[in-house]
Amino acid sequence: xxxxxxxxxxxKVIYTSSDQSGYEGQKAIDGDPATMWHTRxxxxxxxxxxxxxxxxxxxxxxxxxxxxxxxxxNSNGRIAxxxxxxxxxxxTWGPPAAKxxxxxxxxxxxxxxxxxxxxxxxxxxxxxxxxxxxxxxAAHINLLSD
Numbered sequence: 001x002x003x004x005x006x007x008x009x010x011x012k013v014i015y016t017s018s019d020q021s022g023y024e025g026q027k028a029i030d031g032d033p034a035t036m037w038h039t040r041x042x043x044x045x046x047x048x049x050x051x052x053x054x055x056x057x058x059x060x061x062x063x064x065x066x067x068x069x070x071x072x073x074n075s076n077g078r079i080a081x082x083x084x085x086x087x088x089x090x091x092t093w094g095p096p097a098a099k100x101x102x103x104x105x106x107x108x109x110x111x112x113x114x115x116x117x118x119x120x121x122x123x124x125x126x127x128x129x130x131x132x133x134x135x136x137x138a139a140h141i142n143l144l145s146d
Contacts, residue, residue, distance in 0.1 A: 060120070
């Protein structure tokens, strides 16, 4: 298979607001749709918003993000409302590059930016889920670059 943009840029997860043991953030960018990042469910769920921050090895021009929901038979953790940020500095984010609502299914979800953003840091924020689900999960996250 062709390496993802995140793999080409030696990306690493530098922060998650919550994760369950065995379902850490790095699993959302490991290229394996059978693994996933999942926010904590035990001993109790961490309330939203949830976020994951990714660092690239060098700046890139980013035009969007894709999120593959978990691919098992369970639908919990699907992201409904989201915001995506791109920055050159992990402490300063500015306005979102994209915000919107994903669909409630297991298909690849895409958020295209209105304009390209250049940066080394990407932040995906899950503001809401479906059916009062308090969790966030992602089997795979990738970036788009035209």
